[in-house]
Amino acid sequence: VVHETLYITQGTLWTDGNPRENSVLINGTSPGPELRFRVGDLALIKVFNHLPNQNTTIHFHGISQSLSPASDGTPMISQWPIAPNNFFEYQIHFTKADIGTTFYHSHVGAQIMTAHGAFIVTGDEEISTIPKGAIEKTMLVGDYFYANDETIVKDLLSDPFVWPGSASSVSLNGKSWRVSDGCNDTIAAMKGLNCDQSDYKGPEVIDVEYDRSYRLRWIGAQTLMHLAIGIFGHSQKIIAADGKHMQPINTTFIEIMGGQRYDTILNTKTKEQVEREKTGGCYPIRFETRWRIPATNGWAMLRYPNSTCDVKIDAPFPRNNTATYLPAQQFGWISDQFHPLKGSKHIAPQDWEVSRRVILQAQQVAIAPGKTPALRWDVNNLAYNESDPRANHDKVTVQTPYLIQLFKGDAMMPSYQRGLHPTSPDVQPGFDEVSSTYVGKAGEVIDVVIINNSSAFNHVTETHPWHFHGAEHFTIAMGIGEFTEEAFQKAKKRFYPGIARDTTGVWPGLGASIEKPAVLLANNTSGAWSVIRYRVPEDDSSSGVWMLHCHWAFHQIMGMSVNWFFGP
Ligand SMILES: [Cu+2]
Structure with missing residues (x-):
């Protein structure tokens, strides 16, 4: 049994030199501590909510929770949110399926922006794609907005709609390149602070030795910014996606969305090579926004021994500029070249x-008239409300978390039979209107088409990284434009057999907001689609209610966001 304690508090961050007050912290920092476990461990993780006036929960992203569905950290689904001055103890039994690189984060509101930390599960991987003696580095990527969580949530749901804009900066391991000449007194003063209070730490520096192999554990903890990331002068070999090993593939950059992870192998240069290249041993790690304007770009540094780079000085590297050094955006990036390892147990169902x-x-919809109306993101005409999962838009009902309903045998609990036989012709079979859940039965294989x-x-x-809680799914196809049977079969061949993931990207395709001139699509027209294949585990280990959300x-x-009910 391994015990961990996480204290959720509030504080001011100065990640890029400018302050963000009332940021949600874990054990006093953002990111929170890196947690590491081994297969076979039983972890008891106590989470104390010391926020003055916000609920919280902690979700262990990509952990199947097959033996502990009540520890998924989803508010009003797996648990009541943790109220201020309360605590909740998460129990996790780690199985082989949990091995890999992931992170934990708050699942309430926008707290995830700062309330997250790396979460690494190790075990006998027996994987030949990891060089012996590879040194591990955690590469936790975040985005940083000056608006705090409560402001962001209020703005996003307000009428008229208030868009918080792109991130102010991008961070690596909680550190960021300065976006201006240090702290801006006006910005600080607006928050009742002054720049003397700043504890700006400078950009992240990844120190490496000559001629060694590194295993970089990239974790996409961004809340909005779709990022391309490359290391100047170095290519990387991707060996795992979302913690699951795959056939290695070389790349000069990775493209990572929120919730996704990539493990890569980086082979560093010899001393002679570095000297010949006259870089002083300093190789910038470049972050560039894709599929959204304005772009938020940034830097960190890969540094060799005895290097001459002074990362406190901005020159010669541009700061948060809009120049692009990495290859241009491309629909789907290289997703169709991802294939499982030979002999892998993670193979998509036929x-x-x-x-x-x-x-x-x-689809994004306006729920009020006007020039800047209140907006929501609907899925099959329903917009999810985290404090009331069965409500539509802002209609409010009084409910109980799904797992508590199931435990009690409540009449309102999700029902497979009811879901498969809807009483209204407007409802797609598979959706239980009473509980507002999509349903699946143990052993069933379901293709979920996200349009x-x-x-x-x-x-x-826009882009949307769709994350499925609980067991893994398979990315089996993606396409641009309308979803048709023909396009699906064609794409499926290209992706075959498709890798296991927990977060699959849906790219914009047609109508991408960033394309100039913009192609405006008619209403209810598909820009692109992705298909994920999910096998509800045969035993009752995935019984419960699991989120599938952007x-x-x-x-x-x-x-x-939608919920899935899987029953025996
Ligand atoms: Cu989205």
Whole structure:
């Protein structure tokens, strides 16, 4: 048994030199401590909510929780949110399926922006793609907004709609390149602070030795910014996605969305090489925004021994500029080249095993008239409300967390039979209207088609990283434009057999807001789609209610989330 204690508090951060007050911290810092466990461990993680006036929970992202569904940290689903001055103890039994790189984070509001930390599960990986003696480095990527969580949530749901904009900066391991000439007195004064209080730490520096192999554990903890990341003068070999090993693939940059992780192998240069390249042993790690304007770009540094780079000085590297050094954006990045390792246990179910297809039409909608109306992200015409999962838009009902309902045998609890036989012709079979859950049965294989429709408000499309809680799913196809049977079969061949993940990207395709000139799609037109295949585990180990949601916290807050009920 391994005990951990996390204290959730509030404090001011100075990540990029400017302050963000009332940031949610874990054990006094952001990111919180890196937690490491081994397969076979039983972890008891006590989370104390010491926030003055906000609820919280902690979700262990990508951990299947097959033996402990009540520890998934989803408010009103697996548990009541933890109220101020209360605590909750999470119990996690780590199984082989949990091995890998991931993170834990708050699942309430926008707290994830700062309330997160690396979470590494180790065990006998027996993987030949990791060089012997590889040195591990955690590369936890975040985005930083000056607006605090409560302001962001209020703005996103307000009428008129208030868009918080792009992030002020991008961070690596909680540290960021300065975006201006240090702390701005005006910004600080607006928050009742002054720049003398700043504890700005400078950008992250990753120190490496000559001629060694490194295993970089990249973790995408951003809340909105879709990032391309490359290390000048170095390529990386991707060996795992979302913690699951895959056939190695070389790349000059990775593209990472919120909730996704990539393990890469970085082989460092010899002393002679570094000297020949006259870089002084300093190689910038470049972050560039993709698929969103304005871009938030940034830097960190890869540094060799005895280097001459002074990372406190901005020159010669531009700061938060808009120049692009990394390859241009491309639909789907290299996702169709990801394939499972030979002999892997994580192989997608075959076509003949699929019993049903569920279509999720995702779309931004206006819920009020006006020039800047209140906006939501609907999935099949419902916008999720985290404090009331069965409500639609802002209609309020009084409910109990799903798992507590199931435990009590409540009549309102999710029902597989009711879900498969809807009484209204407007409801897609597989959706239980009473509990507002999509349903699945042990052993069933379901294809979930996520359609990225144009916004009903401004007709554009964006990226969305869809994260499935609980067991793994498989990314089996992606396509641009309308989802048709023909396009699906074609794409499926390209992706075959598809890798196991827990967070699959849905790219914008047509109507991408960043394309110039913008192609405005007609209402209810698909810009692109992704298909994930999910096998409800045969035993009752995944009984429970699991979220499937966009991992851009901004979109999730605005409703882009659904729940799945899996029963025996
Ligand atoms: Cu989204």
